[in-house]
Amino acid sequence: MDGVPRGPEQRRPGSSTEPESLRFSVLGPVRAWRHDEPVATGSPQQRALLAALLLREGRTATAAELIDALWGEEPPSQALAAVRTYASRLRKVLDPGVLVSESGGYAVRGLGEGALDLAEAQELAAEAEKARNTGDLCHAREVLNRALSRWDGETLAGVPGPYAEAQRVRLEEWRLQLLESRLDMDLDQGCHAETVSELTALTAAHPLRERLRELLMLALYRSGRQAEALAVYADTRRLLSDELGVDPRPGLQELQQRILRADPNLAEPSAPMAEPVTVPVRPAQLPATVPDFTGRASFVRELSDVLASATGAQAQVMAVSALAGIGGVGKTTLAVHVAHAARSAFPDGQLYVDLQGAGARSAEPETVLGSFLRALGTADSAIPDSLEERAALYRSVLDGRRVLVLLDNARDAAQVRPLLPGTAGCAALVTSRVRMTGLAGAHLVDLDVMSPEEALALFTRIVGEERVGAERKAALDVVAACGFLPLAIRIAASRLAARRTWTVSVLAAKLADERRRLDELQAGDLAVKATFELGYGQLEPAQARAFRLLGLADGPDISLAAAAAVLDLPVEDTEDLLESLVDTSLLESAAPGRYRFHDLVRLYARACAERDEQPPGEREAALSRVLDFYLATAAGVYAIERPGDRLVDGLEPTAHPGLGFTDGSAALDWLYTEASPLLATVRQAAGTDRLRRGVDLLWAAKDLTESGANSHQYETTARAMCEATRAGSDARAEGRARTVLTDVLLVSGRIQQADEEARLAMELADSVRDSTASSWVANNRGLICLHQHRYAAGKDLFDQAITGFRSTGNRAGEASALSNLSRAQLGMGNVAEAVEIAHQGLAVYLALGRTMRLANGHFAVGVALAKAGRHAEALGQFSEATDIFADHRQRLWEGATNFRIAEVHLAAERPSQAAQHAEQALALGCIGGDRMRGSVLTLLGRALSVLGQADRAKACWREALCLFEQDGVAEAGEVRALLATAV
Numbered sequence: 010m011d012g013v014p015r016g017p018e019q020r021r022p023g024s025s026t027e028p029e030s031l032r033f034s035v036l037g038p039v040r041a042w043r044h045d046e047p048v049a050t051g052s053p054q055q056r057a058l059l060a061a062l063l064l065r066e067g068r069t070a071t072a073a074e075l076i077d078a079l080w081g082e083e084p085p086s087q088a089l090a091a092v093r094t095y096a097s098r099l100r101k102v103l104d105p106g107v108l109v110s111e112s113g114g115y116a117v118r119g120l121g122e123g124a125l126d127l128a129e130a131q132e133l134a135a136e137a138e139k140a141r142n143t144g145d146l147c148h149a150r151e152v153l154n155r156a157l158s159r160w161d162g163e164t165l166a167g168v169p170g171p172y173a174e175a176q177r178v179r180l181e182e183w184r185l186q187l188l189e190s191r192l193d194m195d196l197d198q199g200c201h202a203e204t205v206s207e208l209t210a211l212t213a214a215h216p217l218r219e220r221l222r223e224l225l226m227l228a229l230y231r232s233g234r235q236a237e238a239l240a241v242y243a244d245t246r247r248l249l250s251d252e253l254g255v256d257p258r259p260g261l262q263e264l265q266q267r268i269l270r271a272d273p274n275l276a277e278p279s280a281p282m283a284e285p286v287t288v289p290v291r292p293a294q295l296p297a298t299v300p301d302f303t304g305r306a307s308f309v310r311e312l313s314d315v316l317a318s319a320t321g322a323q324a325q326v327m328a329v330s331a332l333a334g335i336g337g338v339g340k341t342t343l344a345v346h347v348a349h350a351a352r353s354a355f356p357d358g359q360l361y362v363d364l365q366g367a368g369a370r371s372a373e374p375e376t377v378l379g380s381f382l383r384a385l386g387t388a389d390s391a392i393p394d395s396l397e398e399r400a401a402l403y404r405s406v407l408d409g410r411r412v413l414v415l416l417d418n419a420r421d422a423a424q425v426r427p428l429l430p431g432t433a434g435c436a437a438l439v440t441s442r443v444r445m446t447g448l449a450g451a452h453l454v455d456l457d458v459m460s461p462e463e464a465l466a467l468f469t470r471i472v473g474e475e476r477v478g479a480e481r482k483a484a485l486d487v488v489a490a491c492g493f494l495p496l497a498i499r500i501a502a503s504r505l506a507a508r509r510t511w512t513v514s515v516l517a518a519k520l521a522d523e524r525r526r527l528d529e530l531q532a533g534d535l536a537v538k539a540t541f542e543l544g545y546g547q548l549e550p551a552q553a554r555a556f557r558l559l560g561l562a563d564g565p566d567i568s569l570a571a572a573a574a575v576l577d578l579p580v581e582d583t584e585d586l587l588e589s590l591v592d593t594s595l596l597e598s599a600a601p602g603r604y605r606f607h608d609l610v611r612l613y614a615r616a617c618a619e620r621d622e623q624p625p626g627e628r629e630a631a632l633s634r635v636l637d638f639y640l641a642t643a644a645g646v647y648a649i650e651r652p653g654d655r656l657v658d659g660l661e662p663t664a665h666p667g668l669g670f671t672d673g674s675a676a677l678d679w680l681y682t683e684a685s686p687l688l689a690t691v692r693q694a695a696g697t698d699r700l701r702r703g704v705d706l707l708w709a710a711k712d713l714t715e716s717g718a719n720s721h722q723y724e725t726t727a728r729a730m731c732e733a734t735r736a737g738s739d740a741r742a743e744g745r746a747r748t749v750l751t752d753v754l755l756v757s758g759r760i761q762q763a764d765e766e767a768r769l770a771m772e773l774a775d776s777v778r779d780s781t782a783s784s785w786v787a788n789n790r791g792l793i794c795l796h797q798h799r800y801a802a803g804k805d806l807f808d809q810a811i812t813g814f815r816s817t818g819n820r821a822g823e824a825s826a827l828s829n830l831s832r833a834q835l836g837m838g839n840v841a842e843a844v845e846i847a848h849q850g851l852a853v854y855l856a857l858g859r860t861m862r863l864a865n866g867h868f869a870v871g872v873a874l875a876k877a878g879r880h881a882e883a884l885g886q887f888s889e890a891t892d893i894f895a896d897h898r899q900r901l902w903e904g905a906t907n908f909r910i911a912e913v914h915l916a917a918e919r920p921s922q923a924a925q926h927a928e929q930a931l932a933l934g935c936i937g938g939d940r941m942r943g944s945v946l947t948l949l950g951r952a953l954s955v956l957g958q959a960d961r962a963k964a965c966w967r968e969a970l971c972l973f974e975q976d977g978v979a980e981a982g983e984v985r986a987l988l989a990t991a992v
Contacts, residue, residue, distance in 0.1 A: 560614025
C-alpha cells in the first residue's frame with residue numbers, strides 16, 4: 010500500500026474546540042453533516058473551497074493558493090472577493106471555530122475523531138498494513154474492506170477546479186492500490202474463483218493497469234482456468250502494443266512463463282511453519298523417548314513454551330500442562346519427548362511416575378511422594394507417614410530447585426494435586442484419559458489423532474521407505490483404517506515389519522474388514538482393543554449404555570438432540586452422560602453440542618453393543634428413534650422453506666416429534682449442519698424395516714443437492730437407496746428414490762440419465778398410485794423436455810403436473826409447474842402468454858409468503874420479461890430472486906440467476922456488467938452442472954469479445970466447446986461458429 014496519502018491534521022496543539030458533531034466527506038460528493046443531519050455546503054465553487062481546506066491537513070491555505078485551486082491560471086477578476094464570500098457563507102453553516110482566518114488565508118481546524126471519511130480510510134489502511142505485516146491476513150482484509158467502503162462514488166464528485174481534479178486522480182490511484190492489495194490478499198487466502206468476477210470488471214474498467222491483469226491471470230490459473238490466464242496475457246500484450254507501443258512489464262511476462270511451465274509455487278500460497286526448537290536430550294528418571302517419534306510439531310512447541318515459562322526471568326509460578334486424549338493417541342510418547350527436549354532447563358532433576366490411572370488399582374499419592382522424596386535425596390527415616398506431611402515436605406525440598414515432574418496416566422485431578430511442586434522454577438507434565446479441568450491454572454491440551462501426513466510418516470519410519478514407497482496408496486489405506494491413531498499405526502507397522510513376505514496391500518486388505526479390524530490390531534503385548542477395554546471397564550452402567558448405543562449410529566458426528574433420540578432420554582440427561590464420556594476420552598466434543606467417536610472406538614462400541622446390549626432389540630430401536638428424529642425435523646424444515654407444499658403430508662409417519670423451528674434461518678442451519686449424519690442415517694436404513702422412512706428423509710432433505718452443498722454425498726446416497734429399494738421389491742419407495750435421483754441429475758445437468766430415471770419413477774409411482782410422487786415426476790420430466798428443446802411435450806407434462814398438484818391442494822407444486830410452463834411457452838414462441846403464466850406462478854408464490862421458492866417465481870418472470878425485451882423489469886425480478894436465493898443459501902440457483910442477469914446486460918449492450926455477472930455465475934456454480942457452465946462460458950466469451958479481449962474470449966469458447974462435446978448437445982455448433990469467425 011505504497012503511496013498512501015497523508016491524513017489531514019484533525020487537531021492542533023492547543024485547540025480547545027472539538028465540534029465532534031460535524032462530519033465531512035470527500036471520497037464521493039463533498040458533503041457535511043451535523044448530528045447526522047445534512048449541512049448545506051453551497052455552490053460547486055463553495056464546495057471546491059471546502060474540499061481544498063479539508064485536504065490541506067489542517068494547514069492554512071493562502072488566498073492566492075485557494076484562487077489557484079478553484080480557477081487555475083485564468084481566475085475571474087473578482088476571484089478574491091468570491092473566495093471571501095464562499096468562506097463567509099461556510100463559516101455561517103459550520104460550527105464556531107471550524108473555519109478560521111489566519112495570515113490572510115483560511116484553515117479548517119479542530120475536527121473530532123472520525124470527522125472526515127478520508128482520515129478514517131487512512132487510519133484503516135495503516136491498520137490493515139500492520140496486520141498484513143504480522144501475517145494476520147483475515148484481519149487485514151476485513152479492515153481494508155472497511156477502508157474501501159468509505160468511498161461513495163467518484164472522489165470529489167462534481168467539484169470544479171484544477172486542484173480538485175489533481176486530488177481526484179491522486180485519491181483514485183490510492184483507492185486502486187488499496188483494492189489491488191486487498192485482491193492480492195484474497196488470492197493469498199484462497200478466494201480465487203470469487204476474485205475472478207471482480208477482477209474481470211476491474212480490468213474492463215482499467216484496461217491498461219497491468220497489476221490488475223496480473224492478479225486476474227493468477228486468479229484464473231488457481232481456479233483451474235490456465236488457458237484463460239494465458240489468454241489474458243495475450244490480450245494485454247496486444248493492447249499495450251496498440252495503445253502505448255510497449256511490451257508488458259517484466260513481472261507480467263514472468264508470470265506468463267511460470268503459468269506455461271505450471272510452476273508448482275503458483276498453485277497455492279502457504280506460509281512456511283517455523284521449525285521447532287530442539288533441546289539436547291539429557292535423560293534422568295524419564296523413560297527413553299522413542300527413536301521414531303514423528304509429527305506433533307505444534308503440540309511440541311506449545312508444551313515447550315509452557316515449560317519455558319516456568320524457568321524464564323519472569324517466572325513467578327509453577328507451570329503445569331495436562332494432556333488428555335483417548336487411549337493409544339500418544340500422550341505418554343509426546344510428554345516424554347517434550348520432557349527430554351526440555352531437560353536442560355531443569356538441571357536439578359526430572360521425576361517420572363506411571364500413576365496407572367486407567368487400571369483397576371491406580372497408584373496412591375503418598376506412595377508416589379515417598380519414591381519422589383527418596384529420589385530427591387531424602388532419607389527414609391525423614392519421610393513422614395501421612396499424605397499431607399509428605400506433600401508439604403516434597404514442596405519444601407523442591408523450593409529453590411528447578412525440577413520437571415512427569416505424571417503419566419493420571420486417574421483424576423485429586424490424584425495429581427499432592428504431587429505438584431509448589432514453586433516457580435519447577436514444572437509438571439500430566440497425561441490422562443480424563444481432562445484435568447479440576448487442576449487450577451493448568452494448561453490443558455486435548456491430544457487428537459495424527460494428521461494423514463504424520464501417520465504415513467510414522468508408518469514409513471517403522472516399515473521402511475522402500476516397502477512403503479512401492480505401495481503408497483495401500484499405505485494410506487492402512488493408516489486410514491487405523492484411524493490415524495498412533496498406537497494402532499505402530500501395531501500395524503510392527504506386524505508388517507516382522508513379516509517380510511507380506512506386502513502393504515496384504516495388510517490393507519486385512520484391515521479393510523471392519524468386523525475384524527480390532528482383532529488385527531494387536532502385536533505382542535500391544536492391542537488397541539485392550540486399551541479401549543480399560544476405559545470401558547471403568548464406566549458406570551448409564552455411561553456404558555450411552556457409549557454402546559451411540560456407537561451404532563453412522564455419520565462423522567452426532568448432535569446432542571440426535572443423541573437424546575438414540576438414548577431415548579431428555580436432552581439435559583443426555584448432555585450429562587455425553588460430557589462424562591468426553592471426560593473419559595472415549596468420546597470427543599467436536600463442537601459445542603456435537604460429539605464424535607474415533608473410528609476405532611466406534612468399532613469397539615459397536616462390538617460392545619452386540620455383546621452387552623440387552624435386550625438385543627434395543628439396538629434396532631435406537632436406530633429407529635434417531636431416523637424418526639431426523640425425518641420429523643427435516644419435514645419441519647421442508648415445510649418452513651416450502652409453505653403450501655403438501656409433500657410432507659405424504660411422508661412416512663414418525664414416533665419422534667423432532668425439533669421445531671420458527672425461524673427459517675435456524676432451520677437451514679440445522680439442515681446443513683446435520684447433512685453428513687442425516688445422509689448416513691438414510692444409508693443405514695437400507696436393507697431394514699426403516700427403508701421407506703430413509704427414502705422419505707432423503708426426499709425431505711432435497712435442499713442439500715439444490716444448494717450445491719453435499720451434492721456428491723447426496724447423490725451417492727440416492728443411488729444406494731435406489732438399489733436398496735429395488736432389492737427390497739418396494740415399488741413405492743423405489744419410485745420416490747428414483748424421483749430424488751432425477752432431481753440430483755437435473756441439478757448436475759445430466760439430462761439423458763435424468764430422463765431414464767424419471768421414466769422409471771413415473772412407472773413405479775403410477776403402479777402404486779403414489780400421487781405425491783407422480784406430480785413431481787411429471788414436473789421433472791417437463792424440465793427434461795425443456796433441456797431437449799421438446800417444448801410441446803414439456804407443456805403437456807407441466808399441464809399434467811399442474812392438474813395433479815391442484816387435485817391434492819399442493820399450491821407450491823402448482824406454482825413451480827406454472828413457472829416451468831412459462832418457459833415451455835417461451836420455447837414455442839408464445840412470449841406474451843409466457844409472461845402471463847409466469848406472473849400467475851409468482852402470484853401463487855407471493856400468496857404463500859417470502860420463502861425460498863418465491864425466488865423461483867421471480868426468476869421465471871425475469872426469464873420471460875428478458876425474452877420480451879423488457880430489460881429493466883427483468884433485472885428487477887432477477888435482483889429479487891438473487892436476494893432470496895442468497896438468504897436461503899441456494900448457491901447454485903444464485904449462480905443461475907447471475908447468468909440470466911449477464912444475458913440481459915449483454916442484450917442491453919453493457920458487456921462489462923455482463924462479464925462480471927458471468928464470472929459470478931462461474932464462481933458460484935449453476936443449476937445444470939457442466940452443461941450450464943458451458944453456456945456461461947459462451948456468454949462470457951461474447952462479452953469479452955465486445956470488450957476487445959479476443960484471446961480470452963476464444964479461451965472461454967474452447968472450454969465451452971469441450972464441455973458441450975462431452976455432453977453431445979446442440980449448443981456445440983453455436984460455439985464452433987463463434988470460434989470460426991473469431992479474429
